[in-house]
Amino acid sequence: MSKIQSTKFKMQKSTCLVPGLLLLNLFFCLIGHAAKKPEAIEQKAAAIHRAVITIDSHTDTPLQMVREGFDISVRHDSRKEYSKIDFPRMKEGGLDGAFFGVFVSQGPRNPEVYERIRQRTLMLFDTIAASVGRNLAVAELAVSPDDAIRLKKSGKRAVFIGIENGYAIGKDLSLLSTYYLKGARYVTLCHTKNNDIADSSTDSTENNGLSQYGYEVVQEMNHIGMMVDVSHISDKALKDVLAFTKAPVIASHSCAKALCNNPRNLTDDLLRAIARNGGVVQMCILSDYVKTPEANPARDSARAAVRRQFNNFDGLSDSAMKVARTAWNAVNTRYPQKLATVSDVVDHIDHIVQIAGIGHVGIGTDFDGGGGVEGCFDVSEMGNITLELVKRGYSKNEIRKIWGGNLMRVMKKTDKVAQKYKSSCRCNT
Numbered sequence: 001m002s003k004i005q006s007t008k009f010k011m012q013k014s015t016c017l018v019p020g021l022l023l024l025n026l027f028f029c030l031i032g033h034a035a036k037k038p039e040a041i042e043q044k045a046a047a048i049h050r051a052v053i054t055i056d057s058h059t060d061t062p063l064q065m066v067r068e069g070f071d072i073s074v075r076h077d078s079r080k081e082y083s084k085i086d087f088p089r090m091k092e093g094g095l096d097g098a099f100f101g102v103f104v105s106q107g108p109r110n111p112e113v114y115e116r117i118r119q120r121t122l123m124l125f126d127t128i129a130a131s132v133g134r135n136l137a138v139a140e141l142a143v144s145p146d147d148a149i150r151l152k153k154s155g156k157r158a159v160f161i162g163i164e165n166g167y168a169i170g171k172d173l174s175l176l177s178t179y180y181l182k183g184a185r186y187v188t189l190c191h192t193k194n195n196d197i198a199d200s201s202t203d204s205t206e207n208n209g210l211s212q213y214g215y216e217v218v219q220e221m222n223h224i225g226m227m228v229d230v231s232h233i234s235d236k237a238l239k240d241v242l243a244f245t246k247a248p249v250i251a252s253h254s255c256a257k258a259l260c261n262n263p264r265n266l267t268d269d270l271l272r273a274i275a276r277n278g279g280v281v282q283m284c285i286l287s288d289y290v291k292t293p294e295a296n297p298a299r300d301s302a303r304a305a306v307r308r309q310f311n312n313f314d315g316l317s318d319s320a321m322k323v324a325r326t327a328w329n330a331v332n333t334r335y336p337q338k339l340a341t342v343s344d345v346v347d348h349i350d351h352i353v354q355i356a357g358i359g360h361v362g363i364g365t366d367f368d369g370g371g372g373v374e375g376c377f378d379v380s381e382m383g384n385i386t387l388e389l390v391k392r393g394y395s396k397n398e399i400r401k402i403w404g405g406n407l408m409r410v411m412k413k414t415d416k417v418a419q420k421y422k423s424s425c426r427c428n429t
């Protein structure tokens with residue numbers, strides 16, 4: 001039975017007592033019932049949202065944090081300031097924890113640039129640490145499920161770190177350990193362009209999936225306990241990873257292709273394969289990946305012109321990125337997009353549950369990297385996803401899995417696999 005059917009079934013159950021056959025009473029009873037029911041559902045959803053640990057597996061908030069004058073402890077207006085996450089709104093939206101993405105855009109691959117990228121990556125780690133350090137009364141860095149539990153109990157936000165784009169390690173495998181020690185717990189193997197590790201889902205074929213070096217990267221990640229993030233990589237690269245990894249994978253921000261035919265999204269076969277691997281698909285709420293946008297030629301050509309002008313935002317300096325972002329925002333303001341809705345988002349969750357199972361779905365918004373839909377435009381509105389899940393009949397336990405339970409299971413398992421390697425490694429003896 002689908003979630004929608006089961007909700008309808010539940011809605012038909014009545015606790016209203018009808019005294020005799022008095023039609024008037026029946027009328028008032030039904031009116032009262034109709035008026036109370038949505039409120040009761042909202043209260044139930046709010047209680048569940050408060051009770052479960054809620055973790056967003058992918059945001060690009062560090063891109064805001066490096067902006068001059070941005071203060072994460074202050075509440076921002078998402079419509080005016082293009083910021084989707086800060087600590088006051090995380091609290092408002094009942095989001096207990098989020099992975100802040102250390103993102104590096106894909107550029108040239110040579111030793112000089114790799115050194116620059118290494119320095120930029122370290123700078124982003126330092127920015128996150130310093131920013132959290134200034135706000136220890138409300139947030140702390142987190143590296144494990146236990147941290148998430150502890151911080152929820154103390155009412156603080158948990159800031160996890162993930163690296164978006166394996167470009168950050170260049171050709172130096174030891175950087176994986178360096179970044180792990182700085183708190184990173186996943187690496188997205190590539191971004192919108194191919195790199196030395198893997199082919200991207202939005203680029204041409206170069207490595208025929210995972211490269212030889214890519215296999216070494218995945219092996220090293222298994223050894224140190226770093227989660228392998230398969231969002232963005234090509235279908236072939238994803239199959240290569242699944243056939244090789246010893247730990248379950250995550251897709252930190254990916255949707256179902258059956259509902260929105262975008263190259264970034266996952267086919268039903270890949271959803272099943274990730275489930276067989278024990279991994280988790282974290283639903284992305286970037287509108288274009290949730291619902292194919294309606295044709296808007298004026299907007300499309302204006303956006304394409306900005307992409308051309310700024311090299312598809314690849315390899316830009318901070319100052320160039322600032323100019324590019326202003327131009328991009330101006331186009332979006334001039335040609336507003338009809339966004340997908342929370343209901344569309346939960347359609348994807350329904351689908352992933354149906355294909356992969358309730359143990360293999362989660363949420364990774366991509367806030368501050370383009371994420372946001374009608375009804376969940378920024379982090380303050382996260383509760384609306386829970387409300388829609390409750391309306392469709394999901395139980396508290398199922399919602400707990402979606403909101404972080406599944407992700408934390410993969411984190412634990414990844415750590416366990418690494419411990420096994422460590423205990424069997426002769427290098428320490």
Ligand SMILES: [Zn+2]
Nearest residue numbers: 164232253369
């Ligand atoms: Zn991304």
